[in-house]
Amino acid sequence: MEMLLPKAPQKRQVTAIIFLLLLWEVGSTTIKYSVLEEKDSGSFVANLEKDLGLDLGELAVRGAQVLSKGNKQFLQLEQKSGNLLLKEKLDREKLCGDTDPCLLPFQVLLKNPVQFIQGELQLQDINDYAPEFLENEILLKISESSRPGTRFPLKMAQDLDVGNNTVQSYIISTNSHFHLVTQDHNDGRKFPELVLDRALDREEQPEIRLTLTALDGGSPPSTGTSQVLILVLDINDNDPEFGQGLYKVQVPENSPVGSHVITVSASDLDTGTHGELSYSFFQPSSQVMQTFEIHTTTGEIRLKKLLDFEEIEYYHMEVEASDGGGLSGKCTVALEVVDVNDNAPELTLSLLISDIPENSPETVVAIFGISDPDSGDNGKMICSIQDHLPFFLKPTVENFYTLVTEGALDRESRAEYSITITVTDLGTPRLKTQHNITVQVSDVNDNAPTFTQTSYTLWVPENNSPALHIGTISATDRDSGTNAQVTYSLLLPPPPPPPRDPHPGFASLVSINADTGQLFALRALDYETLRAFEFRVGAADQGSPALSSEALVRVRVLDANDNAPFVLYPPHNASAPCTELLPRAADAGYLLTKVVAVDADAGQNAWLSYQLLKATEPGLFSVWAHNGEVRTARPLGERDAPRHSYRYEVCLMGGSSGASDFNLLKPIVPNLLPQTTGREVEENSSFRNSFDF
Known part of the structure; x- marks a missing residue:
């Protein structure tokens, strides 16, 4: 993603030459200070807080920082006092050479909110060097x-x-x-x-x-x-004369040592030793002496040291041609160093915030400066980052840029970004510098816990043991750290208005583990008393403020075969006889009576069947298995006894899960005359009851 001012829709790039477009507030004037060279480290320069018109302590609150070009920092800021101090002893001759005035630019960065102020420190010369001749x-x-x-x-x-x-x-x-x-x-x-x-x-x-x-x-x-x-x-009549008074030459800065620069030539009309010429530099500067050499006989000038356009762009040297008679002539050589794109751009990071809250749009991630000591297109730069990242570049002051979030980030979608800042010059060939920045997106509590289900249905067998684990609810939180730590709770409803529900509240029936979401039954449940109940549970995170969600839990009690069938008719009374009348003329299938029984259990545990177990006259009576009707199996004969007793069984159809049997003995009364007999009841461990009539 490159950035060009103004921002383009496809590429986001910034050209360093258009630095006057400032997207943040920048001071309209440059603060200027002056200090003598060679002053001790820590020497007072100025009070920035006062000069910028800021309140006491505002520099510290706003995170003020002093920046210099490149990695060389010559000033330091005491945020508490607002004093601007020298970071080290400064040598004007090393920093600026023979350039006068010696101006050292700097910037004051206020981070919150972001603001740049341009500054300039003039380093004043002290007389710390004496004149010196190169020759004794x-x-x-x-x-x-x-x-x-x-x-x-x-x-x-x-x-x-x-x-x-x-x-x-x-x-x-x-x-x-x-x-x-x-x-x-x-x-x-x-x-x-x-x-x-x-x-x-x-x-x-x-x-x-x-x-x-x-x-x-x-x-x-x-x-x-x-x-x-x-x-x-002795007398020498003619001075040496150069063919040109001024020689101009251009030399690329990447020319190797020993390269030919130019040849100067002079002539002398005299003869003999008075006409023999030798060439030398006249009044050469130290830079000329260190960089060039001249052949005394031919006047050929060559390099004896590599040129560097970024250090010296022009050389002026005078060449003297002397004859053997003491006369001389002079010419000037003006040499221009031609810039070659031999310097890649430099990037200096001034501020890096590696952790960015996910809900902070247009947040400054980094502030950096770029520079290229080359000239022309070789020194023009383009600054860019990758496409398709939620970040963009903004220019601030000259050759300073800020990396800013384009909108609110979402840590849950992406928690880390690797951003490559690429600075490319416009020279031929193009040179570039890259700097990698890793940005961590810090979590903000913007996600409530989410249950794995909106409702849960739990099945619990009745007669359970107390503290039985009956199920687990679970919620997840897309946040991280404490924002994702979930605790569970039972949500108690408000008390209902009278008349109140006779059933106990669910808080006395279940409990929840706040950390794991496990649910436990606090006591044994009875299907015949409470077949089902429901309640709501909550999941809350530990963020600030905390976020929560709810889910519904339905508990269904499973029936156990813990109740024997109960006979409603004939009445269950051991002290009174039970008598049924049967006419002698009753045909086969005559309805003698009907046994009615119920079971408090449910489902298969309450399915009843009836059967004949024992009779004094086998084959005379039968019982219908599903409805308990007792009927004659054949017509009564003269030889049939006037009184009969039978045992019938009422049992559950639930199989091995348990059954209840009831035995009924019914009297057979001839001629419709009522007869009585004693009734006995017995129970066994399989819930079978016997009745004799």
Whole structure:
């Protein structure tokens, strides 16, 4: 995802050259400070809080930070006091060389809310260097034919200081032939020039020794000296002359050491030694001496050190051609270093917030600066990140950018992002730098626990043991940490208005484990008393504020075969006889009576069947298995006894789960005359009851 100002819909990119479009508030002016070089670390520069018009302590509250270009930090901020201090002792000559004024830009970053203020520190020169000549002795050859008033330039002294602290004047020791004047070089430096006052005579004085002194503008001035040896030569008529007074040349900065730069050429009309020329640099600076060499015979100039456009873009050097008779001529070589895209962009991270709350749209993730010391297109940059990420780049001040969330993030969808910031220059070939940032999305309690089911149905057998585990409910929370820690509870309904339900409240029937969601029966349940009940449970997380959800739990009590069948008719009375009348003329199938029984259980545990177990006259009576009707199986005969007893069984149809049997003995009464008999009842462990009639 690249970013171009303004933001494009497809690519999000920012070009470094359009830095004036500021998307955050930036101070309209630049704060400027000045400090002397070589001051101790911790020296006071200014009070930022006061100068920016901020309240006491506001710098600390807003997370103020001082930023410098690159990784070199020369200032530090005391947030509590608001004082801006030197982080280390600063050497103007190392930081700026001969550039004057020496300006060190910086930025003040206020993080909350984000605001940039441009700053500038001027490093003032102190007179900590004395003038120095590169040679202890300067050789000067002068023809005795030279006329008074002729000028002879001398080599200048070097002084790393600037302004008034650098070389301001030269003096020469007292003598009878020369006086000295101080001249201005075309680059602003001052150089000495001897002026001949009286004609020389080689036979009288073949050489003259003088002392040259350079003075800077300090108080008191610092000085440097060199000896001047003047050799008086025989008459030499013609000065050497260069074909060009100015040579211009362009040299790529990636030229190897030893590369040919240019060849200068001069001629002399004299013959013999007076016409033999030698070439040398005249008044060379230290940079020229370190970087170039000249062949004394051919005038060929070559590199003896690699060029660096980012350090020095232009060189001006004077070349002197001297003949054997002490005369010389000069030319100037103007060399331009051609920039080559040899520097990849640099990225300096000033602020990184690696944990971003998921519900914070347009949150600053990182603030960084980019730079490229190359020039032209080689120094223009494009800053980009990957496409399809919920982040974008915003420019702030010059070559500073912020990485911002495009909208609210969702940790549950993606908890981590790996963002690659790519800075590419526009040179040929293009060079780039990449920096990887990992952003963790921190959780916000924006998800309530969710039950795995909206309702649960639990089946519990009756007559259970207390504390029986009857089931488990479960809820999950998509959040993390304490926001995802779920606790469970029973949700008690408000008390109902009278008349109240006679059944006990569910709180006395069940309990819940708050951590696991396990449900337990507090006491034995009785199907015949309470067949079903329901209640609501809650799941709450530990976030702030806590979020919760509910679910419905239905409990169904399973019937157990714990009740014997109960005979409603004939009446169950052991002290009174039970008599049924049967006419002699009854045909087969005559309904004698009907046994009616019930069972408090349910389902198969309450399914009843009837059968004949025992009779005094087998085959005379039968019982219908499903309805308990007792009927004659055949017509009564004359020989049939007037009184009969039978045993019938009423049993459950639930199989091995348990059954109840009832035995009934019924009297057979002839001629419709009522007869009585005693009735006996017996029970056994399988719930069988016998009745004799």
